[in-house]
Amino acid sequence: MRLSDIITEMILKLIDESDQNVAEIQRNELAAMIGCVPSQINYVLTSRFTPEHGFKVESRRGGGGYIRITKITMDRSNALMHIINSVGSSIDSASARVLIENIQERELVCEEAAEVMKAALSNNSFKDIPVNVRDQVRAAMLKQMLVSQL
Amino acid sequence: MRLSDIITEMILKLIDESDQNVAEIQRNELAAMIGCVPSQINYVLTSRFTPEHGFKVESRRGGGGYIRITKITMDRSNALMHIINSVGSSIDSASARVLIENIQERELVCEEAAEVMKAALSNNSFKDIPVNVRDQVRAAMLKQMLVSQL
DNA sequence: TAGTCGATGGTCAGTTAAAGTCAATATCTA
DNA sequence: TAGATATTGACTTTAACTGACCATCGACTA
Numbered sequence: 001m002r003l004s005d006i007i008t009e010m011i012l013k014l015i016d017e018s019d020q021n022v023a024e025i026q027r028n029e030l031a032a033m034i035g036c037v038p039s040q041i042n043y044v045l046t047s048r049f050t051p052e053h054g055f056k057v058e059s060r061r062g063g064g065g066y067i068r069i070t071k072i073t074m075d076r077s078n079a080l081m082h083i084i085n086s087v088g089s090s091i092d093s094a095s096a097r098v099l100i101e102n103i104q105e106r107e108l109v110c111e112e113a114a115e116v117m118k119a120a121l122s123n124n125s126f127k128d129i130p131v132n133v134r135d136q137v138r139a140a141m142l143k144q145m146l147v148s149q150l
Numbered sequence: 151m152r153l154s155d156i157i158t159e160m161i162l163k164l165i166d167e168s169d170q171n172v173a174e175i176q177r178n179e180l181a182a183m184i185g186c187v188p189s190q191i192n193y194v195l196t197s198r199f200t201p202e203h204g205f206k207v208e209s210r211r212g213g214g215g216y217i218r219i220t221k222i223t224m225d226r227s228n229a230l231m232h233i234i235n236s237v238g239s240s241i242d243s244a245s246a247r248v249l250i251e252n253i254q255e256r257e258l259v260c261e262e263a264a265e266v267m268k269a270a271l272s273n274n275s276f277k278d279i280p281v282n283v284r285d286q287v288r289a290a291m292l293k294q295m296l297v298s299q300l
Numbered sequence: 301t302a303g304t305c306g307a308t309g310g311t312c313a314g315t316t317a318a319a320g321t322c323a324a325t326a327t328c329t330a
Numbered sequence: 331t332a333g334a335t336a337t338t339g340a341c342t343t344t345a346a347c348t349g350a351c352c353a354t355c356g357a358c359t360a
Contacts, residue, residue, distance in 0.1 A: 176309095177309055189309095189312095211307085213307045215307075
């Protein structure tokens with residue numbers, strides 16, 4: 001059995017045992033328990049606990065640091081997830097705007113958040129970004145912002 | 151639990167209990183009560199009770215010395231304007247994140263909006279933007295987003 | 301009134317305790 | 331066997347914590 005699978009199972013088990021769909025781990029501790037290098041934990045997190053997989057990962061460095069993995073379950077989040085997955089690797093300005101207005105109307109995000117998203121994606125913000133990567137950057141950013149609302 | 155968190159909570163509680171948004175402590179006494187070195191109190195004060203966090207700290211040495219921590223209250227849009235004006239034409243990722251966390255803590259924007267801002271400015275979103283314009287784009291975008299919340 | 305002494309708080313450089321990144325290498329799988 | 335996936339470990343960054351030494355204040359005393 002692969003290391004990655006062992007780590008994945010451990011984390012899933014921790015989430016399952018918690019009543020909040022959250023697992024809070026200490027990277028070094030978990031690595032020691034499993035017997036792998038700490039950075040392997042990062043690999044698993046970035047390859048299998050991504051937003052696309054329905055997870056949110058937060059962390060803090062320094063003494064008393066931690067990594068918190070949350071499983072997304074709610075309806076609103078499901079709808080958002082669906083939208084996130086529908087955004088490809090590139091999106092033009094007009095489509096992005098329509099999309100944001102749509103999720104706002106459906107009350108998937110609050111008005112303030114929607115305003116911030118529109119501001120972030122505005123032409124004004126993008127004017128120094130080379131044209132050839134704009135739509136790509138916009139898509140990545142849009143997804144990142146939507147994920148933050150899960 | 152971290153020492154810093156314990157100290158932070160103690161101070162916040164003292165402020166909360168006072169009717170003037172002020173806590174007055176004796177450094178050595180508090181340190182002894184918690185069981186840490188006195189300078190740890192300073193660490194907490196400089197890392198979590200700064201003006202950016204909305205606090206003012208005054209102190210006096212010598213016999214009968216004290217440390218007085220005051221919570222500043224300011225009108226929301228004035229505070230936001232002040233912050234927008236303090237952002238130059240370029241800002242690095244870490245500074246931007248700190249800034250957003252501050253305005254969130256001070257409740258100048260709602261949590262959702264702050265999350266969106268952090269997501270938009272994350273390194274992840276900026277991956278495809280040429281390094282030489284990143285900080286510039288970030289500053290423009292940050293200001294644009296803050297303005298959207300006025 | 302000047303000096304000094306005890307009681308405070310302040311500073312800073314160094315240590316420890318995390319987590320993050322990245323490039324090199326290994327292993328699988330189509 | 332080529333390309334995707336997995337694994338490793340050296341190096342980086344961030345946050346918390348400590349202790350030795352410094353600065354300031356107030357009171358007391360010669």
